[in-house]
Amino acid sequence: MSGPNTDYDPVEVTPLKADQVEEMREAALAAVAAAADLDALKQVRLDHAGDRSPLALANREIGALPPQARKEAGQRVGQARGAINQAIAAREAVLEAEHEERMLVEETVDVSLPTTRRRRGGRHPLTLQSDLIADLFVAMGYEVAEGPVVEAEWLNFDALNLGPDHPARTLQDTFWAEPPEHHIVLRTQTSPVQARTMLTRKPPIYVVCPGRVFRTDEYDATHSPMFHQVEGLVVDEGITMAHLKGTLDHFASQLFGDGITTRFRPSFFPFTEPSAEVDVRCFVCRGTGMDEEGAQSCRTCRGEGWIEWGGCGVVNPRVLIACGVDPDVYSGFAFGMGIDRSFMFRHDLEDLRPLFEGDVRFSSAFGTEI
């Protein structure tokens, strides 16, 4: 700001007249209101509030006024400039909000576009079924025992009361490793794991043994040379068939649904005596044998109301002796069922081959839990 202009002729200073200032203010406010967007407002700011705007130029003249007039003119100009700046700020807020809103609208995308760039993985349903079963028993306090699939003949047969001349040996068509005189087999059941468990742990024993087993069955819709079994073994004081029944009823209801129980039928397994076949009440028709319409026979149980599930029994004392457990102190029960078979009727699969064909569409369908 320059110093006082002593040569100033007050008569000549028209821009500081009240009506002139009012005019400039009106013009500025009108321009602000008319600014349609932020660019226009920027120009308005330059034109009406900038250094070269009429009011800024008028302001420079204040110093030329006589001291008595300066105050009045200063006030008048200052108020006008304040009002204009306020109006610009208000207008700017409105225009900015409008701009933002418009930008958000312009940035709209099609959220229905596909988003999957990577394949989904999945665990094999038999692994999942096996884990699920293990979890059910672990929840009851059992542990999961395991053993080799290429197994000693003695552990797969003899220790389980299946001597070399036992007719039941021929029922389990066995793969023999070369040379046969080495007495090594592909285990035909997971029972050798039970023998191993008794040989390496002291009772009380509560274990389940899921795993792969092998039989020389030609591969077709219902047979496979390799399949999966889960067996359970309990050895403790005072164990009875009632405990076996209770355990399998609980297992059945956990795997197939509330209220699904089991039925025992006398059977024969060298490992157990007494032995039973265990049937599970059909969880589809709930034992009625009828389909949903009540017309035809249930597909899952073929109208029988029961599904053959596995074998079980009270551990034969001969087995306890061969495995170093005193049958006068301890008794036990054992059971075994097919994991593949359980999976097949639980998930309505009629032909087992997709389990072993490895088509990714099959496993992917089950994801990571079942």
Add this chain to the structure above:
Amino acid sequence: MKAPLSWILDYVDVPEGTTTEALTDRLTLTGLKLEAIESPGRDITGPLVVGRVVTMEPEPQKNGKTINWCTVDVGDANGTGEPQGIVCGAHNFKPGDLVVTVLPGGVLPGGFEIGARKTYGHLSAGMICSARELGLGEDHDGIIVLPDDAGEPGQDARPLLGLDEETIEFEINPDRAYALSLRGIAREVLVSVEGASNFRDPALRDTPPANDQGHPVVVEDPEGCPVFVARRVSGFDPDAPTPDLIVRRITAAGMRPISLAVDVTNYVMLETGRPIHGYDADKLRGAIVVRRAREGERLITLDGTNRALDPADLVVTDDSGIIGLGGVMGGETTEISESTTSILVEAAHWDAVSMFRTGRRHKITSEAGKRNERGVDATICEAAADRVVELLVEHGGGHAEPGVTVVGTPPAMPTIRMAYDLPERVAGLPIDSSTVVDHLQAIGCRVDADADGVDVTPPPWRPDLIAAQDLTEEVIRLVGYDLVPSVLPTPPSGRGLTRSQQLRRRIGRTLAGEGWVEVVNFPFVGTADLDALGLAADDPRRDLLGLSNPLNHEAGFMTTTLLPGVLRTAGKNVGHGNTDLAIFETGTVTVPRHAGPAAILPVDRRPTDEEFEALDAALPAQPLHLALVAAGDAVAGGWWGEARPVTWADAVEAVRSVAAALGLEVTASSAELAPWHPGRCAELSVDGEVIGHAGEMHPTVCQAFGLPKRTVAAEVDLDLLMARSVHLRKAPSFSSYPVAKEDVALVVDASVPAADVEAALREGAGELLESIRLFDVYTGDQVGKGKKSLAYALRFRAPDRTLKEGEAAAARDAAVALAAERTGAVQRT
């Protein structure tokens, strides 16, 4: 075992109104499981009646055949009472014969509808039936001619033919050999079915006493053959037909009718459970001697097979040599033929184990062998032989010779001690002592009871009952398995999954979470598979454990690597159009240890620890492996941009992910190993131990497995990896002072591994280095041929202070200097 219901009911009565379903439901619950109920007449509907042939006029035809134009009296069955005109092509009958006639409106098996139709110039209204047309057998030599007294014209023919008969098929457990007979099944009905009564034992009969006029028999091995009974029928008519009832019953039981003599022995075997052998008595030479075979002896058995005998085989001989494989199969030389008029009936008891071994050795399975090897009632040889003689005489017109040979006595049954409370302690269900005694007596045991328990002598048809637990099962099954209560035991607190079990689940979830799909393959492999992998002749993976009896000789070994399985599965997927794929498998492989045999240990005691360890040491090693294969695109193309194909790095990264899940870091270095691309194979190690390999597959291998070029794969030993897994990871601490960033670009020879450069930079940068990341690799004109530029972003930070000006730069210079010294790196400016 198939048993016609009417045959069962010959020996036991069931309450009026007992349905077949009720009967079989009950038997199923006590141990004879129903397999199926068959009824041969099920597929025949409409009028099937007895007819009497009134007239029969042969009419030769132009085609050379002669047909018979017959009128058949069918009573009122046709509604008119007039004889029915029927054209018949068969000739084995004459006017006056009783025949089986199906009238118009009837339907025969196969949905064959009968109507009146014009044929050979006549209106033939119905059909005279053969056995085959009724589904009663394959015999189609002619029509069925009924015995003259079979019935009256117009009467329903079904009952006469057994077409209304129900045959029950039972699944017989190996311990219930007695139920391989009608005698045994009827006895089961008696003990299991409420209200069943009046058991009539078909093996209980008065038999003539032994005398010395019979065929001479010497048993040199009484352990192998404790009882040998021989009877003779002479003057037998070899043309005598087998009575319909016997034909129907043995057919229903699943056996083929052959001739009266053979059919009768089978009939009595089914009836009593005792296998019988018949010899043509005129072909026998001198005394019969039972002994073990001698080295080098041979026999041509009934099936025409010339067999080399084993010294353990029991044989029947006469002066001519060996005439039979005792209890298993007879010989050709003494076989009953179409001209046999004299029959020697043998009913002998054989040692079950010997039968089992001989049957298995010679691969003979027969109805007789099945019974002999599971155990037969040793006390009924005389009764069974007598029954055969009776039937042969009755239907074959011969006479029984007075000679009765009986050699040996049935072995005694054991006496088993059982405490009264054993069944209830086993069942967990109250069973009082009188129930125990009653049920044991019901199944035929002799029971001597005292204050604490019972001394039980099982009946001779129950050789399976050898110990108290066997008796327990009998008691509990008759009390009813359905009465056993459902009680949960209370296990001690468990320890949950083992560490290894948890880690395996973690590995599976990690891979599935990253897009890999698990598959399960058979562990069988053939040498051709290993050839396809391109394994060298001395590759240790070629040392395979063979199988003696593989299903498929192309895959006759247990695999040492999971790669053939996953590659084959990947190839199949590609073939099915699943071209963008990533699969994995975990499973054990079999690595031979070439150790000695696994011993067959005793079973009357626990093996010693040394014996048990030796057993394990004899088995092959079976480490758990992981294999994975990926092909096609790793990231699909789309509106977001281009697809990214799978590369060798995806296979390495998958293994790194698995390792990271176990808290481990994997180092990759280049290696050459089949089946990988020689320039794109990473040897993967953790802390200096090699755990596996990953990379791009050799193009030849891709081709061999039907996979696209650039397919990638990895295989690692999870046991090695899991053994190193970090169990308790320490919580990290990190600095909150500002970071200083420095980037460097280094030019090295193309052959220098990036990992080496990074290692040098890390070491040279010292403690202030927080992280290092390779963010660019450049090859091209700007660095010159045979060179590459590696650009690293380095981050420096001190744990306790802000770095001073120049400190980071000094550390960077030190890093570059060490990299230059170690790898010849030159900083790019």
